[in-house]
Amino acid sequence: MLLTMTDKELHRIRMIEDVIDRRLSGTQAARHLGVTARHVYRLVGCYKSGGVEGLLSERRGKPSNRSYPVELRSQVLAVIREHYHDFGPKLISEKLAHHHEIHLGVETLRRWMIAAGIWVPHSQRKLRIYQPRQRRDCLGELIQIDGSHHDWFEGRSPKCCLLVFIDDATGRLMHLRFSDTESTFDYLAATRRYIELHGRPVAFYSDRHSIFHVSKRDAHTARITQYGRALQELNIELICANSSQAKGRVEQANQTLQDRLIKEMRLEGINTIEEANEWLPCFIADFNDRFAKVPKFPKDLHRPFCGDVSDMDDIFAWHGTRVLSNALTFQYDKVLYLIDPTEENSRLSGETVKVLDYPDGRLAVMYGERILECRIFDKLAKVDQGQIVENKRLGAVLSLAQKKQDELERADLRTRSRRMPKRRAQQRAIGRNPALE
Known part of the structure; x- marks a missing residue:
């Protein structure tokens, strides 16, 4: 019984025994126990009649009156x-x-x-163990990619994203590119530049961002993204990691870059994305000389791209499909296009055509391997492209949206579709393309 008692109950028993043995008075015991002397004598009586059990509460072991029903x-x-x-x-x-x-x-x-x-x-709970994974054997066997959102210019320019390509076997920085956001077109442009510099690697290793992975289980939704489609045409494998720890090489590189790269750009007086992208090759060369590892095997697994510039343009364009009406028309980006009603094209009503939307604003329509000539029938004047927000940080997009809303308040302008890729900002930077006008 004593083993189930609390320290408070054991202390009270010792006080009561001292009162019975006349080592303490009732008043002194009451002062130690924080009760009245009358209650002490009541406890003495319970101890003499029932022993130690007489001092225990009769509710011990019984459910509380406030407990929920079984x-x-x-x-x-x-x-x-x-x-x-x-x-x-x-x-x-x-x-x-x-x-x-x-x-x-x-x-x-x-x-x-x-x-x-x-x-x-x-x-x-058991701790989840993340065991280190050995590096790959050869250069170009696995390239880890990620976007790092940060205040790279320390307030001298708005926050932006750095797209990082790092080789798993050597830890070499293969390519860096600053962009306003982390979008599909930004990754396509960075990947194209990577292939022009190094060739096609065996595989890219990314996170589960919507740019790389389709999480919807809808049977009517395409199970491949625009970026995945481009890599598929280039015969490059795309692997998505289940956790940040799985692609720890690029995550650690991001932390290093957020320390070293920022300070280097401050010393070089670089304040804009354009200046940074022009200077980054110098930083990459110096970084790799300091920190790159020697691969286990010296073979370079990068493969050259077998094609011309036009093939590269088609691969890295935004691909969409449209169904031609009986009048050989289709709508794209809230613009109605007319296919030339030639004898060969007259049999294409109801057929599905592929629309290639290039980053510079050009548009191409293809049926199979044949390019269809078309012209614009109805075009909205003074419109801007709605955005598909495919970035982890919405700050830049919300800032742009606020500017657009202010413009719309001053002028009653119609907006375009929201289903199109974000390329109008790039188009404005490049210059208006008069194609199809």
Whole structure:
């Protein structure tokens, strides 16, 4: 019995025994126990009549009067096992109140789930072990890619994104490119430059960003992104990592660059993205001389691109499909295009054509391997392209949206479709292309 007592109960027993043995007076014991002398003599009587058990509460071992019924606990645990077996206590509490009209505290649910073995406390969970992975054997076998959003110019220019390409076997920086956002067209432009410099690697290793991976399970949704389609045509494998730790090489490089690259650009007086992109090859060469490793095997697995510039343009364009109407027309970016009604084209009504939207604003329409001549029938004047936001940080996009909204408040302009890629900003920077006008 003494083994189940608390320290407070053991201390009280010793005080009562001292009072009985006349080593303490009732007043002195009351002062030590924080009770009245009358209550001390009451405890002395209970000890003399019932021994040590007489000092224990009669409610010991019995359920509290404020406890929930056993039937409710069984019902709640059955509902959790059936519908919410992988939910946390907080979310379960919300779902029980919303769907089952059962209102319980989060900690009550947590205790019930722990006792039933449904929930494991964080202190008892096994640590997840991330074992280091050996580097690949050859240069160009695996290239890790990632975008790093940061205040790279320390307030001298708006925050932007640095696209990083690093070789897994050697740790070499293969290519760096600053861009306003982390979009599909930015990655396509950076990848094209990479291939022009080094050739085609065996595989790119990325995260599960929507640029690289389609997470929707809808059967009607294409299971490949525009970037994945481009790599597929180049015969380059695209591998998506399940965690940041899996592509730790490029994550560590990002941390190093956020320290060294920022300070180097400050010393060089570089304040804009254009200046930085022009200077980056010098930084890459110096960085690789200092930190690059020697590969296990000296063979370079990069393959040359077998094609001309036009093939490269087609691969790195935005590909879309349209169905021709009976009048040989299709709508793209809220612009109506007319296919030339030649004798050969007259049989194409209802057929699906491929639309190639180039970053510089050009547009090409293809049926199979044949290019179809077309012209614009109806074009909206003074319109701007809606954006597909495919970046991890929305700051730059929201800033641009606010400027556009201010312009629309002053002039009643119509907007274009939101389903098109972000290229109008690049088009304005390059200069208006009069194609198809």
